[in-house]
Amino acid sequence: MEGKKVVVVGAGPVGSLAALYASSRGAVVEIYELRDDLRNVDTTPLNFTKSINLALSERGINAIRSTGSAGLLDKILARTIRMYGRMLHLRSSSGALLQQSQAYDVHDRFQRSVDRGELNKVLLDHLDSLPNVKFFFQHKMTGADFRKKKAWFEATDKNSTAPSDRPKEIEVSFDFCIGADGAHSSTRHHMMKFARMDYSQIYIDCLWCEFTMPPTKEGAFAMPPTYLHIWPAGSFMFIALPNLDKTFVCTLFGPVELFTKLENGTDEELISTFDKYFPGVTTFIPPADLVAQFKRNPHLPLINIKCSPHHFGDSVVIVGDAANAMVPFYGQGMNAGLESVRVLFSKLDQTPNRAEALAQYSAERTEDAHVIADLALANYIEMRSSVTSPLYKLRKYIEERLDKYVPSLGWATQYSRVSFSNMRYSEVIKRSKSQKRILTTVLLAVTGTGVVGSVAGVWLLWTRFRHQKMFGLPWSGR
């Protein structure tokens, strides 16, 4: 990529990382971003482009680590808060408040809560220090010809003193274009005129609204900051992630019907709904403030996007939300996006023919992207209701004990493989399905036939494992 002109569309975390990877391979990088430099504006307006607080986990960290940029990862990690598990806020049958913690991982691995803007700023500052990277903020992509390798951008700078009242359009030639311009990607839109792309977008029946939970009067966190707090309410939920400034960023997720009811109801109805389903929240967010935030902050939809392929020829590839926007319930959206960049460049490094590398990348990554998108959808049900079910807890308990005390089995929960490993998502799901089959057999045997059954179950478990070890592991002698 030495000396090649690489155009990156979008200066979010994923686009910034892509620019960093390209620049470290000697490319001449230009980043075009629709919005203003977020470091120049005091507050990001709370709109479609503002995302909830993010969970940074192994895949994202590994992708940043793999840039090899000294000190970069440390700077980012310093801006994160460790969350070791979920804290469920419930009411007991007597009506008393009940808090239950669930560790994410039996090996004490953790998620990191991070502000999207903070993470983005560190990456942008780092890019600023590189001689072969140039930014073009407030530039809107208006067209692209991916055969001729040209794109057009309109400078939308509203403070411009240019005499013309029409925005200026510039033509940009490139060797390679990386579209990291989000769920409503222009790059994808123009790419679809060239690639025969299968594409689907689905709005799930869920809206979200952000709230801020202030610190206590003493300036401390209102709740323990080492958890992702969840108020599961069956068909909807409220969650809270800690921020460096001792606030929590909270989000209400619920079906359109619930939002419509709350929007059309009285303030008292909103407060009583919170008190009924999200016990304790109005202790930390005063009721009047809660109502004001619900009215002021937008109620936004969630979209699930799948497409294939992710590239066209040797000229363009889309990554991150542009290629696979997912619902936020596995905390994997940004992690998957950052990982895409790492996988993309490892293919480009390995295969000199770029068209071939992109085709390989696309085939592998679309498979993984579809898997994590589906898992994220399924996790909404887990977070808002399954987390409280005895069967769910039992399975988690057994799987974690197997992981911890019989490490040679290579057993692990799906959650830990997704969040704390770099295993391909498609491989994670294969292993989980296999584990689930085995565990279901055992659980059925245990619960169904008592002692006899459990002996049989253990035997079955054991023989299956031996089988798995013999055929699945390199050191098994076969």
Add this chain to the structure above:
Amino acid sequence: MEGKKVVVVGAGPVGSLAALYASSRGAVVEIYELRDDLRNVDTTPLNFTKSINLALSERGINAIRSTGSAGLLDKILARTIRMYGRMLHLRSSSGALLQQSQAYDVHDRFQRSVDRGELNKVLLDHLDSLPNVKFFFQHKMTGADFRKKKAWFEATDKNSTAPSDRPKEIEVSFDFCIGADGAHSSTRHHMMKFARMDYSQIYIDCLWCEFTMPPTKEGAFAMPPTYLHIWPAGSFMFIALPNLDKTFVCTLFGPVELFTKLENGTDEELISTFDKYFPGVTTFIPPADLVAQFKRNPHLPLINIKCSPHHFGDSVVIVGDAANAMVPFYGQGMNAGLESVRVLFSKLDQTPNRAEALAQYSAERTEDAHVIADLALANYIEMRSSVTSPLYKLRKYIEERLDKYVPSLGWATQYSRVSFSNMRYSEVIKRSKSQKRILTTVLLAVTGTGVVGSVAGVWLLWTRFRHQKMFGLPWSGR
């Protein structure tokens, strides 16, 4: 709609019909079309926008009839050629040419072959005669705000003598916008920024290439013009529809792999493939001409588009390919599009609140659109291979006999309900499924258990029908 400003995007058959419906309700209609007036150009370039010859059937005819425009339907029907059935071109096991005809309908109803351009011209000429309709050809939609009811168009007239080298953009306000701008609809693209639209597009593994089969030296049709000719070859096929000028418009449909092989092969290989699988074709299209046409004419993909909803608020609706592009194998693409216009305006006529009417239309029409899109996909398999299967023929035979000789049963083939009735597509599929269950039971009984079984089958058939009649038909006394 009296006095309201209606903007129609797209001047194809569906857009033209929508303009006609709106104008007859007193609207002030403006039609914006990306391309030049097709009546001004000598030949339509054979590209993405040129479609194969079309089959006009009851739904399309009924939609034109329902405009109430005197003489319009007759003018259109005069430009069509009746096709009473399929003519299959096969080779017998001894290698001899074999032609088998299959009537479309037991009541001698027929399809009509029509040139898309000819049909379009009649509609455009008719619109020209209306005082409240105005055309804007060579106008490209560049943006739309469906909350403010404004759209922007660029005049792309290349013969313009305007001094500026930038196309002029005009702002158009409207009360209601109808997007009939095809599978790659701009209206839909901009609507998606306002409506929370579920959307999917899938390219099927099939390309198509057009051929023209010339008349004989004596100036006659090369084959009987009263058929849709099919050369079924299992995973691919060749078809031919008659034209008024005594030519046939032919199309090769096949998987990408076949096209790649033919594109990279020699001329001789192309000819021998045709002779092997499409017996007789090179008698009518001289081999050298066949090769030239295959090289000259584009090899185009087929797309299947589903989306929901088809409208936003009270300001915009999409119809035709813009809302549901389907593969051409049921001959229903244009018919469904024209029917959409009829259904849309019947909802608008019935319900004074336009937002409500559009919501009703969208709910009903998306259901029907998804059904016919799926049927069209399934019919590809029927046309290229099932038509030759004995089971297929047996079922068709039995169903047609039941339809003809026991009309009180209300039995009909799916094909005839789709092509020769105005029953909702979703209702067609319900009835077909019910008939299929009954027929399968009977066929299994007949073939499986001989006489005893067939008696039981007939009994079952009879009781099911009695049941169906009792609950399904208004005159059953319940």
